[in-house]
Amino acid sequence: MIPFQPKVVGFLCNWCSYAGADSAGARKLEVAPEFSVIRMMCSGRVEPQMVLKAFSEGADSVAIFGCHFGDCHYQEGNHSAFIRYQLMRKMLGELGIEPERLRLEWISATEGVKFAAVVKEIVESTRQLGPLQTARVQEFSERAAGGER
Amino acid sequence: MSKPKVAFYWCASCGGCEEAILDLNEGILDVVAAVDIVFWPVAIDTKYADIEAMPDGSIDVCFINGAIRMDDQEHAVKLLRRKSKAVIAFGSCAHLGGIPGLSNLTDRVATLSRAYLEVPSLDNPNGVVPQKVTEVDGGELTLPGFWNRVLRLDEVIAVDYYLPGCPPQPDTISAAVQAILTGDLPPAGTVLSPGRNMCHECSRQASKPEKLKIAEIKRIHQVLVDPDECFLAKGVVCLGLATRSGCGEKCMSANMPCRGCYGPTDGIVDQGAAFLSAFAALLGPGDRPDLGEVVASFDDIAGTVYRFSLPASLAHRGNLMKNKGEPTP
Ligand code: SF4
Ligand code: SF4
Ligand code: FES
Numbered sequence: 001m002i003p004f005q006p007k008v009v010g011f012l013c014n015w016c017s018y019a020g021a022d023s024a025g026a027r028k029l030e031v032a033p034e035f036s037v038i039r040m041m042c043s044g045r046v047e048p049q050m051v052l053k054a055f056s057e058g059a060d061s062v063a064i065f066g067c068h069f070g071d072c073h074y075q076e077g078n079h080s081a082f083i084r085y086q087l088m089r090k091m092l093g094e095l096g097i098e099p100e101r102l103r104l105e106w107i108s109a110t111e112g113v114k115f116a117a118v119v120k121e122i123v124e125s126t127r128q129l130g131p132l133q134t135a136r137v138q139e140f141s142e143r144a145a146g147g148e149r
Numbered sequence: 150m151s152k153p154k155v156a157f158y159w160c161a162s163c164g165g166c167e168e169a170i171l172d173l174n175e176g177i178l179d180v181v182a183a184v185d186i187v188f189w190p191v192a193i194d195t196k197y198a199d200i201e202a203m204p205d206g207s208i209d210v211c212f213i214n215g216a217i218r219m220d221d222q223e224h225a226v227k228l229l230r231r232k233s234k235a236v237i238a239f240g241s242c243a244h245l246g247g248i249p250g251l252s253n254l255t256d257r258v259a260t261l262s263r264a265y266l267e268v269p270s271l272d273n274p275n276g277v278v279p280q281k282v283t284e285v286d287g288g289e290l291t292l293p294g295f296w297n298r299v300l301r302l303d304e305v306i307a308v309d310y311y312l313p314g315c316p317p318q319p320d321t322i323s324a325a326v327q328a329i330l331t332g333d334l335p336p337a338g339t340v341l342s343p344g345r346n347m348c349h350e351c352s353r354q355a356s357k358p359e360k361l362k363i364a365e366i367k368r369i370h371q372v373l374v375d376p377d378e379c380f381l382a383k384g385v386v387c388l389g390l391a392t393r394s395g396c397g398e399k400c401m402s403a404n405m406p407c408r409g410c411y412g413p414t415d416g417i418v419d420q421g422a423a424f425l426s427a428f429a430a431l432l433g434p435g436d437r438p439d440l441g442e443v444v445a446s447f448d449d450i451a452g453t454v455y456r457f458s459l460p461a462s463l464a465h466r467g468n469l470m471k472n473k474g475e476p477t478p
């Protein structure tokens with residue numbers, strides 16, 4: 001059997017986290033290839049719809065990376081991002097999706113080492129979680145396969 | 150010129166949409182005068198066989214309310230689709246899944262157990278649960294199959310227009326019927342109600358807060374909201390932030406917050422996600438020390454933000470699993 005290859009979609013803010021990814025590259029750090037980057041102007045531009053769209057198109061985890069509080073180039077974008085993230089984690093749990101599949105991290109332009117480490121950790125924990133075949137869907141499918149009651 | 154032929158049908162719905170048509174009051178007489186109603190199980194005596202006997206495409210407009218969860222519903226809407234030039238999804242359930250769609254938080258087995266075995270008011274000592282086939286003296290009795298989840302009408306057949314609302318309000322219906330009778334219709338796929346967001350039309354908008362200072366999300370029975378005060382100012386969730394206008398502020402005028410039955414505005418796929426986006430901006434700043442408690446006090450986020458639209462949500466398992474082969478329905 002082919003081992004499970006997790007797909008992780010990362011939304012990176014242009015000003016800090018994307019630059020942080022660049023700095024990881026400049027230091028020739030290894031960045032997990034399972035992590036696909038989408039560059040956004042700000043973590044506050046990452047709409048919940050985009051996160052859910054990524055899941056519905058096959059992502060096993062979604063990560064949002066932005067500037068640390070106080071560093072957002074649009075002042076409060078990362079504040080909105082953080083609150084949306086909190087609300088969505090709770091909602092995903094209610095929908096039978098492990099909340100740990102949604103991640104948020106603050107990564108500055110100089111934190112290339114942190115970037116590589118966090119990406120690796122997210123990819124590995126997604127590998128542990130397995131594909132987004134939610135526990136609840138599995139349960140439903142098994143019961144449906146069990147036939148009429 | 151012969152009058153346009155019109156049909157009405159219901160699927161997984163409560164009957165409220167049928168009443169909404171009668172709520173046109175005298176207006177219904179104009180409708181009846183202008184069209185020829187060929188099929189309407191709730192009001193006139195016609196049979197499936199009458200529809201089967203009609204040539205394909207001979208019904209001009211067919212209004213279907215209710216979501217789809219059973220074999221007979223699928224059969225009827227496929228038949229009506231074949232016989233109709235235009236199909237209109239009537240009401241929230243046909244449009245987005247509606248209240249029956251909330252049952253997609255669980256599955257068929259759990260739904261049947263709850264309804265037939267667990268509800269406290271039940272009297273079912275032998276634990277009888279509906280079966281597709283039951284052997285009785287003298288033969289077999291059959292019931293239509295009950296699916297694992299609820300589908301929107303447009304997941305089962307092609308839909309030309311959507312009439313939103315639980316139920317659609319008389320003005321929404323009248324405007325749509327006028328448009329249909331005069332042939333003055335927007336492009337196919339349109340939701341027949343203005344695309345603007347509810348807050349724009351709400352008489353309480355002046356008191357809508359820039360930031361929510363509340364420490365806790367409240368339910369409507371826990372606080373007194375003044376008749377001209379935005380619900381959000383008291384920490385009561387109002388789906389108006391992400392709901393299409395056109396109902397005439399039905400709930401707000403009864404001092405209830407909008408629950409979102411008109412669905413998302415134009416260009417938005419996922420109403421719940423759009424709501425969370427706007428709501429999060431009001432809750433800031435993100436480093437407020439009580440954020441955890443505020444979020445925890447928001448009970449049943451999924452059931453609140455998708456009250457009428459769970460089967461249309463991107464996070465709904467039907468959409469999440471579409472690439473991964475969940476057996477459907
Ligand atoms: S949130 Fe609700 S009460 Fe407040 S302005 Fe919008 S629709 Fe009106
Ligand atoms: S206020 Fe909201 S929930 Fe009430 S009828 Fe209008 S759209 Fe529907
Ligand atoms: S610009 Fe980086 S989070 Fe807003």
